[in-house]
Structures are given as C-alpha cells and as structure tokens.
Amino acid sequence: MKSFLVIGLGRFGNHLTARLVELGNEVMVVDQDEERVSKMASVATAACVGDCQDEQVLASLGVRNFDVCFVCVRDDFQTSLEVTATLKELGAKCVVARADREKQIKFLKKIGADHVIHTEMDMARRVAMRFSARNAFEYIELTPKYAIVEIETPKEWEGRTVAEVDVRRRYNVNILGLKTGDEIIPLLDPEYRFQEDAHLLIAGDKNSSLLLMNKV
Numbered sequence: 001m002k003s004f005l006v007i008g009l010g011r012f013g014n015h016l017t018a019r020l021v022e023l024g025n026e027v028m029v030v031d032q033d034e035e036r037v038s039k040m041a042s043v044a045t046a047a048c049v050g051d052c053q054d055e056q057v058l059a060s061l062g063v064r065n066f067d068v069c070f071v072c073v074r075d076d077f078q079t080s081l082e083v084t085a086t087l088k089e090l091g092a093k094c095v096v097a098r099a100d101r102e103k104q105i106k107f108l109k110k111i112g113a114d115h116v117i118h119t120e121m122d123m124a125r126r127v128a129m130r131f132s133a134r135n136a137f138e139y140i141e142l143t144p145k146y147a148i149v150e151i152e153t154p155k156e157w158e159g160r161t162v163a164e165v166d167v168r169r170r171y172n173v174n175i176l177g178l179k180t181g182d183e184i185i186p187l188l189d190p191e192y193r194f195q196e197d198a199h200l201l202i203a204g205d206k207n208s209s210l211l212l213m214n215k216v
Helices: 011-022 034-040 055-060 077-089 102-110 119-132 167-171 206-213
Strands: 003-007 026-031 046-049 068-071 095-098 115-117 136-141 146-152 173-180 183-186 199-205
Touching (some): 068 077
Parallel strands (some): 003 026
Antiparallel strands (some): 146 199
C-alpha cells in the first residue's frame, strides 16, 4: 500500500483517485471547490478544501509523507506550474503533473516535475501500438524502450514447455504470467506447457514485443 496526494478534482483527478483507492492505497484529495471535495470525500481516505497555490496550505498537508503527489489542475497552467514547484520546494518525494498541451511538458519538467502525464498523447501512443500489432489485447509502455503486452499464445508454442521454447534467448522477452479474466497467475515454472488460447503477459523491449505480437 502506498500513500498518494491528488491535487485537483476534475474528471481526471476523480478517476485517478477512485482507481488508486480500488488498488488498496491511501489517497488524500485536495481542491478549492468545496462541492468537488464533498463528492469525493466518501471515496478518498482523506479530503481537504484548500487553495494549493498557497504554500502554507501545501505545507500543512505534510507533502513529504506521500509516496507520490499528483498535480491534476487543468484549465490553469500557471497554477499547475506554481503547485508543482512548491511541492518540490517542500520536499515532495515524487511529483507527477498533468499537461493539457505538449509544449507544457518541458516547462513542468524544467521546474522539477518527476513525471508529466499528457493524457491524449499517452493514450494515442498506447492505442497506436496496440492496434498496429495483430492480436494484442493490452499494451502498457513502461519506458520509451520497454513495454508489457498481453497476447494469445503463439500457435507454434502450444504443447511445448517454456524451457523448450527458450523464450528469453530466442525472443528476448520475459513471460510474466497467464491472464484468465481479471486474474493474473505468475508464470515461473519452466516446465509449464503452453495451452491453446491462453493469454500471456510478456515484457521486453518494444521491438521484440512487436515482432512476437505479429507472430500470433
């Protein structure tokens, strides 16, 4: 379990908060709009009404104690910049800021944001990769070079063991596990025999993953 601070309760901030809580984390939400805070108070672990452009408000939250602070302010880039900068000055461990436009990314990084989320760019990249490859059910980009992909078991692997296929050496990817519905079963046994229509979660560099996806 981790602790998160979510600043700004627009649609993105609300969805982010709900998902983080579903994953078993502690989440504090902050917004200067009392109605928005009230709506999320029953979802979040803690909720606070406050103007986060005020350094004293941020300082009172104890930002050093959160594993990650999300700046989800939208429609006011100046506020997003100020909040991000203040969080870093107060010693926040990790600050993730949201950008609505591509040119905002470099400014947020310049003032100290550890990560910047551009929802449209991130989604476009993910969708492009997923639908460019045949039979890829899910695609998660870890870094510009590495990704996790959900695929069907390649026909030529069916009935053979992980050791026999020699996945790591031949394909330069790792098999993380099997996916059945919403359940993921870690796959660590080299004697596991691949089954027809089983979904696999693989991790590796994007080029190797893409080649493997197109073999399915």
